[in-house]
Amino acid sequence: MALAIKKTHGSFVETIDGAPPLKKLRLQTLAASAINRSKSKSKTIEKKLQVLSQLEPYFTGGATDTIAGAGAGSCAIGDVGAGTSTAVDANTTVTVVAASGSGPLVVSGQGPQTTTGSGSSSTTTTTGRSTKELLEVLVKITDEITYENVDLAELKEASTKIFQLYQLQDPDSDTSVRVKLLELLCGLGCECTTEQAMTLIIDYFMYLLRKETAQKVLAKGMMCLYRIGQRRGHLVPMSYNTQVAHLAKEQLRSGSTHTQKNAMLVIGNFSTRLEGERHYVWKLAFYIDSQDSGVRAQALHALLTLGERGSKLPAVLYKRAVEAMKDDYECVRMEALRLVYVLGNCHPDQVIGSEGRGEQEDIRMIDAAFSKVCESLCDLSLQIRVLAAELLGGMTQVSREFLNQTLDKKLMSNLRRKRTAHERGARLVTSGEWSSGKRWADDAPQERLDARSISIIASGACGALIHGLEDEFLEVRTAAVASMCKLALSRPDFAVTSLDFLVDMFNDEIEDVRLKAIYSLTAIARHIVLREDQLEIMLSSLEDYSVDVREGLHLMLGACRVSTQTCLLMVVQKLLDVLAKYPQDRHSTYACMRKIGQKHSHLVMAVAQHLLYVHPFFETPERDVEDPAYLCVLILVFNAAEHLVPIISLLPTATHRHYAYLRDSMPHLVPQLPIEGASSSNGMVVQAAGKSANYLQMILNHIEEIFTMTDERVALLQTAQSNLQRLGAIDSDMYGTSNFLETFLAAQIQIEQMQRCTSTQRSRVPLKESLAALIRNCLKLQHTFSGLNYGDILQVKQLRLRACALHLVLVVRDRSQSALGPCQMLLQTAGDISAFIKANSKEDEEQQQMQLQSGADVSISKEKSSLSHTTSTDAQPDSFTRQLLGKLDAITDPKPGRVFREILPLVQNAPPLALPPANDKIRRCVANILEPCPLQSQDNVIKVTAGLIAAVPFVAEIDNLLESQKADMRIKIKYPDQHMHTVVPKMSDFKPIMTEQGEHETNVRLRTTILVSHSVWTEASLVEIQLCLAVRPGSELELCKPAKVLFAPKPVRRGI
Template sequence: QQHTPSSSGGGGDWLPSALTDPNTNTVFASLLSLPHALPLNADCEQEAVEGLLSLLHSLSTCTSSEADTVEDAAESVQLQQGAEAAVSKQDLLTQVVAVLPLIITARPDNVNVQLANNAVEALCKCGTQWLQKERQKQLQLTQQPALPTVEHSACATSRVLGQTVRAAYTLAQHCHATAPTGQHSGNNSPPHQLLRLALACLSVHQHHLVKVSCLEAAGGVCSRVAGQQENVNPTLRLSSGKKEQRNKTTNSTIAEVVMALLMHSTHHDNRVRTAAFKAMVVCERSGVRLPPEAYTEVVEALDDDYQCVREAAIDLITSIAINDGERKVPPTVDGEEPERLADHAFFRICGCMNDSSVRVRVRAAASLSSIPAVSHQVLLQTLDKKLFSNMRRKLSYHERQAALVSSGQWSKGREWGEDVVQEQLSPETTSLTHSAGAFVHGLEDECLEVRNASLDALALLAEGSQLFANQCLDFLVDMFNDEIEDVRLKAVQVLQRIVRHIKLQEDQLDEILHALKDSWNCIRESVHTLIGSCTFTTTACLQATVAALMDNISRYPQDVSSIQLCMVSLGRRQAGLVAGLVPLLLLTHPYFDAVQPSLHQAPYICKLLLVLNAAAKMPTILPLLEEHTLHHYAYLRDTLPNLVPQLKVSQSINSPVSDVLSNTEGFLQQSLSKLRRLEGASTQLRLTLYSSVYSDLQKLSALDPTMSAAAEFAALYTRCSLLLTRLLNCPGWLQQESSGGNVQQLVTLTFRLVHAFTGLGPGDKACARGIRLRALALQLVYVVNGSTGSALGLCETFLNHAKPLKESGSNFTVSSNNKKKDASNESNIIPEDEFLTSVLNQLNNEKRPGTVARTLQPLLSAHPPTPLPPIVNPRAIHQATATIKEPVNDSDVIHKLIAGLLLAVPLDAQLSHIPDPSAVRIRISYPDQSVQHVVPRLNHLQAMDDPHCYRLQTTVLLTAGVWSEACQVQLSLVLDLSPPGPKRKHDPHTIDLSEPTTVMLWPKPMKKGI
C-alpha cells in the first residue's frame, strides 16, 4: 500500500516504529512505502534515521552464520503460519541503504547536517565491515572451489557495498553544500572516512560496481577536500604546527587518491577506466593538478576500444589543456622541439574527428572550441586538407614532376616543379596529420549531430579570431546547401554571429542569396536577418541582394514583413552604397518623368524603406528624390512609423501626424482626466463621455504602436464602465432577455482586462480587479433574480475574488489619505474603492447567494466604477497578442480531403508578451459551431530575442464528416487560463490572442473502387 504525505508534510500514515518489528517482511514493506511518505517532519525524520542506523548496525555486525540462523528461524516461523518466505538480509540491507539518503535529503534547502554526518559515519563503518567480510570470502574462495551460491552471495555483497559508498557520497555532497566552510576539514571527518573507505575498496575489491562507485566518490570528495584546504574557516584557530601537520596529511591523501585514479585508468574493465577518467576530470576542474604522466596516459586512451572511455578521455584532455595549456609536452621523436600542451591537446582531439563513434566525434567537435590560447597556425590547419608530413614516403623527382604536370598544381610561392629538399620545408606550410582538415571532416560528416557540433565550435572559435573567421567563411557558406534543414539554419545562425569580422564578396553572396529560395520560412527569415547585418564591398553586391529580395517577395509574399525589416537594417548599414543606386532602385531619370509607382506594391515599399533609411545616414540622397517620393515618405511615416526615420524635408511634406505621435502620451492622460471629473455627473453625461473617450482611445491605439497596449487597456476599461453603467440604469434590466448576453459580455471583457496586460502599475491593477469584481457581482444579481439556474458557484467565485482584493490593497497607499503626491510615490497609489469596502463590511461571513445578491444590488447602483489613475509609464504596458502569418485568408483555395481522414494545415504565428507559453492553445471553429482547443508542442514554440515573445510553427490537423460544399474553418490562438477542477459552462477561461484566419475545407465521401 502506498502512503501519501499529509498536507503538513508530516509523513502521512508511515510510522518509524515499523522498523523495529521482528518480522522482516513487515520491515521490508515499511521501507518500500517510506519514499512515498516523504518529506517527514523534523521529529519523525530524527526517529526514522535513528531506526535505520540501528537496523543497519545490527545487519552489518552479525556474522554470516548468525544471519543465516536468523533468516532460517524467521522463514520457519512464517512457513508454519502459512506466510511467504522471509526477506533476505542482503535485500533488507539494500533497501535500508537506498532509503537512508532519501530521508535526509528530502528537503534539499533544509538538510540536517548532524543527521547526515552520523549517517555517513554509519555507512562507512558498515562498508568497512562488509569489506572485511569480502576479504574473508576471497580467502575462502582460494581454498575451495566457488559454488554457485557463493558467487551469488558475492555479487549481492558487491551490490550492497557499491550502493553504500554511493549513498555516503550523496550525503557528503549535501553536507558540504550546507555546512560552513572548514567544518569538515578534520582528518577524522566524514569526508575523510569516506575517502579511506573508497581507497580500501579500490585496493581490495575487484567487482566493477564497487570500483565505479568508489572512483566516483574518491574523485568528488578529493576535489572538495582540496577546496577546503584552500578555503578554511578563519574562525577555526589552529597552531602553525597543527596546520602544517593537517596540510601534510591532506596532501598525502590527495596524492594517494590521484595515484589510485591513475592506476585504475588502465584497468581491464572499460567501465572502471571510464569512471577513473571522469573522477580525474572532477579533480582537475576543482584545482587538483594531475601529474604529467596522467596526460600521457589519457592521450593513449584516445585509442581505446570503447567509446565511453574515449569520451571521458576527451573531457580530461580538455580540462588539462584549459588549466595548464602553456606547459611543454616532451616530443615523442628525437630531434623535435617540445610543444605547448594546448596545441598538442588540440591536435589529439582533432584526430578524434575521424572516430568510428558518432558520440566521440560530437564530443571532440564540442571540445575543440573549449581549449583556449590555441595558436593561429594550428587553427588554420583544421581548415586545410593538404598534408605535407615527414610520415609520407618521399617521391622521386621524376614521380613528382609527372604528378605536377598531369595535375597542373602549383607549389606555394615556388617555381614549377622545383625539387624542395626535406630540410627546406617550413613549419608554417607543414600540416600535422591529426589537425589537418579536422573541421572540414566535421562539416562533411554523415551524421547531422557532428555537423551541428562542428558549426557550434566554428562559431565560438571564429568569434575570437578575425583571421579564422575569414578563413572559415567559405566552408560556412557551403553548409547552406546541406540536405538537412536544421543544419542549414544553424549555418545561417553561425554566420550571423561572426558577421562583424567579415566582408562578403560576390561569389560568397551568391550562395547566401540562393538560400532565399528555401521552402522553410525560418531559414529565409534568418537569411534576411543575416543580410541586414552584413557589410558589402561593392554596389554590385547590394544590387544583387535587392534583386534577390524582390524575387523572394514574388515567391513567398508572406515574407514581406521580414524583408521590410531587412531593408531597414540594410539601408542604415550600407548608406554609402545605396546613395549610388537611388535612380536605379526608384526608377527615376534626371530628364524624363517616369510612371509614378503605386503604394500597394510591396516591392516598391521595400525599396523605398531602403532608400529612406539610407537617407537618414546620408543626407545627400534627399535631393535625388522625386516629389511623389516625398509624398510617399509622408504616407509611410504615418503608416509605418517604426520603420521610417524622421527626415529633414520641407514643412509641407512633413507628416501631419508626426506632431500627434510626439504628444500621444499627453492625449492619453488628457482623455483619462475627463473620466476622473465625472464625480456627481448625471447618468446621461456619463454614458456620453464614456462613448466619446472609448472612441478616442481606440483611434489612439491604432495610431501609435508604442502606446497601443496602454491605450487598449484604457479603452477596454472605459468600455466595461460603459456597459456596467448602461445595464444598471436600464429600467427592468433584470427581466429583459438581452441582459443575459450583456452581462456575459461584461464578464468576458473584465476577464481579459485582468489577464491580458502586463507591466501595469498597482493602481491600474486595482482598478481592473475592482471592475472585475463588479462584473461578477452583477452576474450574481442577474442569476439570482432573473434566472432559474443555481448561483452557489457564482457566489463562491465572487467571495473568492473579494477577499484577496482587500488584503492586496492594504499594502499600498490610498489616494484619499494622501493629499500630497509626488512622482516617486505616484506609482504606488491605489484609488480607494468604496464598493469593495462596503461589500466586505456588510457581508461579513455571509455565503448564501440570495442574501449576498440582495446586499450587492443597491451597492452596485450607489458606487459607480472607479476612474483610472494617471498611467505613470504607459510604454511599459504590454498586451498578449499573436499574429498568424500562415495560413492566410484566401477563400479561393479549397482544401479537399476524404471525410473522416486528417488534413495537415501548416500554422506559423508570432506571439508577443506571453508570460506562460504552456497556456497557448489553437482554437479550431467548425461551421457546425463545434470548437476544439489543441495544445501545441512546447518544442514548436521558439523563443525570440524580445522577452516573452515566441514563434509558433506547427501543423494543425483538421477532419470532418461529409459536407455538401466547401465551408469555412476558422483558426485562431487563445490563452487557456482555466483553473484546475470542474468548469462552469459560461465562465470565461480563454483570452483571444489573434484574429481568426479562415481555411476553406471540403470533406468529400470516399470513392468506391471498381
C-alpha cells in the first residue's frame, strides 16, 4: 500500500521566493584574473587528516633504524620531501631518521651513516605514554578519520607519521597498537590516486612486514595489502606486484593458518599471469592437502583467482579438485566444485582416464566435470546444491549422452558397462571353471562386482536435474530451472526433452519458481511445439491468482507454437474464459492473441468461421465491437490474415467495418490489410520511416537558415516546431530525438519572445505563466531525456542559463516581487555549468595523458572518439555563456541589483542558441496509464463514506525509465476542489516488463494501490490521477495524460 502525502503547490514564482537566503557563489572560469589565481594559491589548504595530530605526543625525540634489502632484490622507498622514489639495492644499507613532529622521512642510500638530530638515537620504544593510552587514541582515530578528498602531500605526510610511530613500538609489546597502525596505513593506501603515493605505501608495508615476527601483525599486514590491491590494484606497478607476491609467498611457511590464508589472498591478487602459471599455481596446489580446512579452501580460492586474472590452470589439477570435493568441510567442497567447473570449461576436450581399475576408458574432461557437478546436487549442504545447480547451466560443451542422462532417473545397464556378444563369448571360453557341461562356467560362484564394470557415467549424473527440480528448497529449484533453460538454448534437442519437466514446474507451490519456469519456457519456445497434454497443464495455471503469473503465461503462449486445431481452440477458449474472470488482463490478452495469430495463420484460417460464429446459410447478428472477447477474436483473425490473405474472404461484411474502426483505435494490435474503407497509411509510414533521418536533417538545416533572418523568425520557427512534432508521431524510432529538438526549439522561441520584453514593461500575470512554462521546458530537457552526449547536455545547460538570466532581468524590471530567488537560481545554474565544463576538460586532459603514456596511435584514438559521444573539443560554450560566467565571477558582492546591471546588456543582445545536432540515441521517458481505464472509469462510480478511504488499483507502463529516476516517481491525485495529493510508490512496485528475449532494460510496469478520500460532495465528480517525475520540491513533470475516475463520497448515515 503506497503512502499518500498531502501538499499544497504554489506558483513557480512563489517557489522561487521561498528559497533559502542568498549565498555568495564563486565561479572558477577561464576569465578569472591572475590576481584571483594568486590569492587562491596562497590560501591555506584545509587538512582532511587533522585527527592524526592526536598522535604527536607519542613521538620521542628521535629514532633511527636500518633498512637492509632482503629476499628478492630491491625495495623502493619514496622520498616524501622530493616527491620521488629511490631504488635501494640489496647490498646497500639505508638509514631512516624518524624526527620529532611530522617531518618527512629522510632516506639515505650511500651506505651506513650516523644520524644527527635532537634527542637520543637508536630508540625503538615508546616513552612517556603507556601502550594502553596509545591504543585508546588509535581506536578513537579509526572511528573518526575520513579519507575522502585527501590531498596528495597530506597523504604522504600522514603515512610517514604512521610509519615512524610504528617503528617506535617495542617488538615484544602488545600487537594491538601495530595492528591499528597498519589499519590506518591501509586506509591511506586505499585512497591513493597516483602511482607515486601507492608505491610509497607499499614500500612501507613491505619494509615493516619483513621485520615483523608477530603472526597477528603479519596476518593483518597481508590482509591490508589484499584490500589495497582490491581497491587500487591498477595503480600498482608490475615490479611491485612481483615483490608483494614474493613477500606473500614467504609467509606461506608461517606457522599461523591465519597468516597463510591472507598470504594466499595476496598471491591471488598481486601475482602476474606468467608467474602465476610457472610458480604460484604449484605452490598453492601443495596446500590443498593442508591439515586446516580454511587453508585448503583458501588455496582453492586463490587458484580460482589466478584463473580469473588470466593465468592458465593446468589440467592435472582436476584430480586434486575431485578429491577435495569429498572433503568433510563445506567451504572446501564449495571451492573445489568451482575449480572443477573452471577446469572442465578451460580444457573441455582434454582426455582423462576413468576411475576404474584394469581397463582404462577415456573420457572428455568436460563430461567428467559435468558428472561431478551433478553429484554435488545430492550434497547435504544447501549452498553447495544451489551452486551446483547454477554451474550446470554454464557447461554447454558437455556431450549429448551425459546431458540427456540428467533427465533420466534410471541407471544405465544397472550400473554395469554393457559388453558386446563377442566379449561375452570370449569370457565364457576363457573362464576354465567346472560346470555341468550345459554351459561354460554355469556353476561358478558369482564373482564380486568389479569396479571396471561400473558405467562411465557416474550415478550422480543420472537424473541430476530431476533431483534439482524436486529439491525441498526453492533456491535449488529456481537454479535448476535456470540451468535447464541455458542448456536448452544451446541444444534444441535437449529443449524438446526438457519441455515436460519445465511444464511440471508450473504447479510449484512457490510463485517465483512458477514464474522462472514460465520465463524459461518462453525463452526456448522457438525450439518446441506444444502437445495437447502439455497445454492442459499450462492452461490450468491461467487461473492463478497472481497477475504476474497470468501475464507471464500470456507472454509464453504468444511465443509458443501448437500442433493441431484442437490445441488452438483450447488456447483461445481458455484465454476468453480467464478474461471474463479477470477483465484487468485485457492488455496482455490482446498482445497474446496478436502473437498467436501471427504464428498460426493456417490453423486460424481453419477455425475462423467457428470463432466468429459465421453460419453457412443464415446471417448472424452483428456483435458488439466493444466486447473484449470479440475484440480478442478479431485481433487473432486480422493478424493471421496479414500472413495469409485468403482469410479475408471468409470474414463477414460487418467484420470489415469493425476492422476500419480497430485499425484507427488500435494500430499497434491490428496490422494493415487490403480491406476497403480502412486507412491505408502503412505504405506512407514505411516510406517516411526510411527517409525520416534525412527529413530531420533537412528541418535542422532550415532552422539554421531561419536563425540568420530578422523578420518573421518566430513564425518560421513555430512551423519548424510543428514539423518536428509531426515527425515524432509518424516514426516511433525518431520520437525521442524529434521530441527533444522540438522541446528545445519551443524553449528557444519562448526566450526569443521574452527577450523583447527586456526593453518594455509588460503585464505581470502573463509574465509569470510564460516564465513558468520556460523553466518547465528546461527541466523537461534536463530530466526526462536519456542518451544525451556531452554536446547535448552542454546545450541544455546553456539554454537553462539563458532562461535564468532572462528570468532575473524580467523580475527586476517588473519590481513587484523579490529578486533574491531568481538571482540565487542564476548563480547556482552558472556554478553548475562552470563545474560541468571544468570536469569535462579535466577528463579530456587525463585521457590525453594516458594516451601519451601508453603510446596509442593518434588515428585510432580519433576514430574511436568520432564513434563515441561528442567530446569537449567538438562542443564548446558559446560567447554568451563565456561572457556571462566571466561577469558573474568578477562580481564580489552578487546582489540582485548589481547582477542585473552587469548582465542586462548581454541578455538584450544575446544571439540565438544553436540547436544540438541530431542524436538518434535520445530516448524520452513517457508513461501510459492502463488502470484506471479511461473507457470504463466513466461508467463505474467509486462510492465511499465521506472521510473514509477507497482503494483504487493503479497500473502504468513507463518507457525509458532510468534506475536513478525510480525514487523520483510520483502519483499526483487532483480533486475537483483543486486539492492535490502526491503518492510515493514503493520501489518494489516497479517491475521490469518481460519480453520474449527476457527482461527489458528500461521499460518497467508500476503496479500499486492508491488511496482516495474526501469530505462530502453533492454528486459524483471526476478525480484526475497522473504520473509525474519530481525533479525538485514543488516541480513535477507530467509523463502522461491524466486518467479520470468518478468519485462520490457519501454522507455518514445516522441511525439504522
